[in-house]
Amino acid sequence: MKNKTRVMILEDDVRASYTLESTVNHHGKFQVVAVSETCAEAIEQFKLYTPDLVFVDITLPDGNGLNVIKKLRELSDSCHFIMTTAVRETTVVEKAVQLGVIDYLVKPIRMSRVNQALDDYLKSIETFRNNATVDQAGIDSLLGKNPTTQTRRTPKGIDTATLERLRDRINELRLTEFSAEEVGQIMDFSRITARRYLEYLESEGTLKLELDYNTGGRPRRVYKML
Structure with missing residues (x-):
């Protein structure tokens, strides 16, 4: 130590x-x-x-x-x-x-x-x-301040156009609760890519992540619209 x-x-x-x-x-x-x-x-x-x-x-x-x-x-x-x-x-x-x-x-x-x-x-x-x-x-x-010269709207690995397309699909389908796997199927993403975008939406306060322990095994990560 x-x-x-x-x-x-x-x-x-x-x-x-x-x-x-x-x-x-x-x-x-x-x-x-x-x-x-x-x-x-x-x-x-x-x-x-x-x-x-x-x-x-x-x-x-x-x-x-x-x-x-x-x-x-x-x-x-x-x-x-x-x-x-x-x-x-x-x-x-x-x-x-x-x-x-x-x-x-x-x-x-x-x-x-x-x-x-x-x-x-x-x-x-x-x-x-x-x-x-x-x-x-x-x-x-x-203090966590962003430099005034910073122009990037989203972090590395998050494409703005793809993010907006994901938002549109969620609204279009009126989804209120979903997993990364389900979003991956809808958007033709891998599960890892879907989770990255969902975690970003969670970080900005659009989604809430909850763990479903009623699976009989490993908890299921469920994202809910706020």
């Missing part, structure tokens, strides 16, 4: 906790040192393990994750926090931002999104540690 970033997880959902723990440990530069299911347990483990980064759920059996962050900040002002929650209300997101959380992950959480959050954390920490000062571009990058 030498030189690895110490991570603590506060999550009462066993499946979500396991997914987070396995993803973080698989990254290579992070190590989960503690997993808590309650606010009280989290405070005690925080004192014991002094993590660098904490994943915090909002809805917990004995309290609210936002209040836990306030208490943990009193114990350490150098720790960073990432929210992991199904709560989407803008008032809650605003409070989280005011508390200084560095990321906000909406459940069900994708492993790729967790890895992105971890990479962003490492990038920011490296900038803080290796530079005495930072220019405007560096500050914009740390």
Whole structure:
């Protein structure tokens, strides 16, 4: 665990906790040192393990994750926090931002999104540690601002015309719930390509991803229109 970033997880959902723990440990530069299911347990483990980064759920059996962050900040002002929650209300997101959380992950959480959050954390920490000062571009990058010269509307791997065609087909067929496999058949995509476009639509708030565990085996990923 030498030189690895110490991570603590506060999550009462066993499946979500396991997914987070396995993803973080698989990254290579992070190590989960503690997993808590309650606010009280989290405070005690925080004192014991002094993590660098904490994943915090909002809805917990004995309290609210936002209040836990306030208490943990009193114990350490150098720790960073990432929210992991199904709560989407803008008032809650605003409070989280005011508390200084560095990321906000909406459940069900994708492993790729967790890895992105971890990479962003490492990038920011490296900038803080290796530079005495930072220019405007560096500050914009740390704050997640897009450069003014950026003209690309969609990320690499997402073609704008294809994306619009997918939107049109969903509206035309009046689809409200579907899988990547079903979209792949409709659009003549591979399952992987369909999932990439659906994950993009989810990230911009058009779709919601849910896991169907009533399959008798591996959970089925279902996308629903918002």
